[in-house]
Amino acid sequence: MRIFTHTIRVYIEDTDAAGIVYHPNHLKFFERSRTEMLRECEFTKTTLDNDYDLRFIIKDISTNYKAPAFMDDLLEIKTTLEGHTPTRLLFAQEIYRSQTLIASAKMTIVCVNNAYRPAPLPALLLEKLTTF
Amino acid sequence: MRIFTHTIRVYIEDTDAAGIVYHPNHLKFFERSRTEMLRECEFTKTTLDNDYDLRFIIKDISTNYKAPAFMDDLLEIKTTLEGHTPTRLLFAQEIYRSQTLIASAKMTIVCVNNAYRPAPLPALLLEKLTTF
Amino acid sequence: MRIFTHTIRVYIEDTDAAGIVYHPNHLKFFERSRTEMLRECEFTKTTLDNDYDLRFIIKDISTNYKAPAFMDDLLEIKTTLEGHTPTRLLFAQEIYRSQTLIASAKMTIVCVNNAYRPAPLPALLLEKLTTF
Amino acid sequence: MRIFTHTIRVYIEDTDAAGIVYHPNHLKFFERSRTEMLRECEFTKTTLDNDYDLRFIIKDISTNYKAPAFMDDLLEIKTTLEGHTPTRLLFAQEIYRSQTLIASAKMTIVCVNNAYRPAPLPALLLEKLTTF
Numbered sequence: 001m002r003i004f005t006h007t008i009r010v011y012i013e014d015t016d017a018a019g020i021v022y023h024p025n026h027l028k029f030f031e032r033s034r035t036e037m038l039r040e041c042e043f044t045k046t047t048l049d050n051d052y053d054l055r056f057i058i059k060d061i062s063t064n065y066k067a068p069a070f071m072d073d074l075l076e077i078k079t080t081l082e083g084h085t086p087t088r089l090l091f092a093q094e095i096y097r098s099q100t101l102i103a104s105a106k107m108t109i110v111c112v113n114n115a116y117r118p119a120p121l122p123a124l125l126l127e128k129l130t131t132f
Numbered sequence: 133m134r135i136f137t138h139t140i141r142v143y144i145e146d147t148d149a150a151g152i153v154y155h156p157n158h159l160k161f162f163e164r165s166r167t168e169m170l171r172e173c174e175f176t177k178t179t180l181d182n183d184y185d186l187r188f189i190i191k192d193i194s195t196n197y198k199a200p201a202f203m204d205d206l207l208e209i210k211t212t213l214e215g216h217t218p219t220r221l222l223f224a225q226e227i228y229r230s231q232t233l234i235a236s237a238k239m240t241i242v243c244v245n246n247a248y249r250p251a252p253l254p255a256l257l258l259e260k261l262t263t264f
Numbered sequence: 265m266r267i268f269t270h271t272i273r274v275y276i277e278d279t280d281a282a283g284i285v286y287h288p289n290h291l292k293f294f295e296r297s298r299t300e301m302l303r304e305c306e307f308t309k310t311t312l313d314n315d316y317d318l319r320f321i322i323k324d325i326s327t328n329y330k331a332p333a334f335m336d337d338l339l340e341i342k343t344t345l346e347g348h349t350p351t352r353l354l355f356a357q358e359i360y361r362s363q364t365l366i367a368s369a370k371m372t373i374v375c376v377n378n379a380y381r382p383a384p385l386p387a388l389l390l391e392k393l394t395t396f
Numbered sequence: 397m398r399i400f401t402h403t404i405r406v407y408i409e410d411t412d413a414a415g416i417v418y419h420p421n422h423l424k425f426f427e428r429s430r431t432e433m434l435r436e437c438e439f440t441k442t443t444l445d446n447d448y449d450l451r452f453i454i455k456d457i458s459t460n461y462k463a464p465a466f467m468d469d470l471l472e473i474k475t476t477l478e479g480h481t482p483t484r485l486l487f488a489q490e491i492y493r494s495q496t497l498i499a500s501a502k503m504t505i506v507c508v509n510n511a512y513r514p515a516p517l518p519a520l521l522l523e524k525l526t527t528f
Contacts, residue, residue: 071149
């Protein structure tokens with residue numbers, strides 16, 4: 001399975017008074033990258049909502065912070081779909097600055113309907129994600 | 133007309149790598165304070181949406197930054213309703229740390245319906261705000 | 265050991281287009297609460313930096329999302345120091361809206377010097393935190 | 397003088413419960429674009445700090461919101477240096493989604509030294525910005 005790579009520039013908005021990227025912002029970087037991976041599969045949160053009445057929620061996320069990231073850094077976020085069930089996606093993601101691992105995370109994403117009940121992922125999306 | 137005062141603690145999330153509160157975050161502080169002023173008038177964005185099918189949008193905001201604010205600062209935000217039309221509220225707001233003026237702003241808030249067209253403010257809200 | 269409880273109001277800035285609190289913002293709520301627990305122990309990040317040349321970094325954080333939180337919610341964040349080493353603090357934190365568990369997390373915080381190397385926590389802080 | 401154009405994708409992190417981009421985030425988009433314009437002039441906030449001991453602060457910013465922006469929008473931010481003094485830069489910026497003007501702003505940026513006193517902009521930067 002191919003790893004999806006997305007590049008993100010660090011701006012001052014991402015940093016805090018310690019001079020490093022503020023730790024919840026790594027989760028934003030992870031989500032941007034999953035969103036771009038979806039887009040490469042020709043799905044967006046907007047179309048998922050409008051066409052399927054579905055959305056994604058985060059069930060759990062576990063992050064390890066390995067090294068600080070700084071303003072103006074150009075980061076590479078690597079995303080792998082590690083597993084899935086009919087209603088869930090399990091992702092592993094890593095943030096790198098060149099060869100330096102900044103952070104790694106694993107998270108469970110659940111597909112829910114408009115009543116926030118688990119609902120099967122669109123077959124087309126699952127096919128595209130698993131053959132990515 | 134009484135000035136509404138709301139107190140906000142600065143956390144590391146509000147700061148940036150320059151060691152000061154990141155400038156768009158002052159707008160968050162202003163909005164939190166307007167929200168609390170509304171709550172004192174027994175209105176929330178949630179009830180405005182659910183009971184009246186109305187919401188507020190920002191038309192314009194002009195901010196002057198006078199002094200930096202820092203992590204752990206305890207800030208006082210002073211809010212004054214300076215004027216209104218049937219569909220608009222004009223606010224003046226200031227952020228202070230003790231006697232030091234951190235920032236001041238003026239903004240126009242428009243009441244809109246669910247088609248994002250200007251709509252009259254609820255009479256009860258306008259009465260409460262203008263006799264505040 | 266006493267549980268430290270801190271109350272946080274949800275503002276529109278905390279929400280996203282799905283109408284719920286955006287998932288990285290729970291980490292902000294957790295950090296605000298740890299900061300207030302420190303303050304109750306008469307320590308702040310500012311004094312830790314100025315007086316001891318120390319700061320805290322997050323080593324890892326694992327979060328379980330149980331239920332969505334919404335605009336205008338009044339949330340209670342419960343913080344427990346679950347363990348410690350000379351250079352590390354292990355916290356467990358939970359977010360509640362009344363009796364509803366919104367999210368729970370465990371995280372490892374490391375005390376580092378200005379070269380970002382692990383450094384012993386101030387004895388006074390450790391004593392205050394462990395007898396809290 | 398050439399207009400600098402920078403493209404920004406809207407992610408769910410940028411939106412709020414009203415389903416639109418949260419109004420302080422437009423200021424983030426403006427700053428990202430000014431940062432990229434600086435980078436095109438071969439200057440970054442990091443080098444400005446390290447090599448010149450200088451930084452930029454915002455003196456004032458006035459924003460007009462014209463139309464909402466939505467998740468997944470691809471926005472174009474147009475930046476023009478409208479004027480300058482030895483220590484100040486006056487920018488005009490606009491956000492577009494295709495032909496739709498989303499927001500426009502004018503802001504005064506002041507170059508300050510490490511005591512936060514106004515200081516002359518590096519001659520090289522001013523030359524590059526004004527001949528851009």
